[in-house]
Amino acid sequence: MSEILEIVMIVAFGASWPLNVLKSYRARTAKGQSLPFLVLIFCGYIAGIASKFLNETYMSEFSSKWYVLIFYFINLTMVGIDLLIYARNARLDKNAAKAA
Numbered sequence: 001m002s003e004i005l006e007i008v009m010i011v012a013f014g015a016s017w018p019l020n021v022l023k024s025y026r027a028r029t030a031k032g033q034s035l036p037f038l039v040l041i042f043c044g045y046i047a048g049i050a051s052k053f054l055n056e057t058y059m060s061e062f063s064s065k066w067y068v069l070i071f072y073f074i075n076l077t078m079v080g081i082d083l084l085i086y087a088r089n090a091r092l093d094k095n096a097a098k099a100a
Contacts, residue, residue: 003068010071017078024082030089038083045076 049072052058058065
C-alpha cells in the first residue's frame with residue numbers, strides 16, 4: 001500500500017512537468033524560470049532513486065516492486081529535458097540581448 005501512495009505522490013507531483021516543458025520550449029526565453037529550483041528538483045529525484053537502491057527491504061522485493069522506480073525516472077527525465085530547454089532559452093536570451 002505504501003508503494004501505491006508513493007506512486008500517487010510522484011504522479012501528482014510530476015503531472016505538470018510535461019506541460020512545463022512544452023511551455024518552456026514555446027516561450028523561447030529563460031525569463032521567469034529558476035535554474036536553482038530546477039537543479040534542486042533534479043537532485044531530489046536522484047536522491048529518491050538512490051534511496052530506493054540503498055533500501056535493503058525495497059531491493060529484496062525489487063522483482064515485485066520495480067514499477068515504483070519508473071515514475072521517479074520519468075520525472076527525472078522531464079526535469080532533465082526542462083534543464084536542457086532552460087540552457088537553450090538562456091542562450092537565446094543572450095543572443096537577443098547582443099542583437100538589441
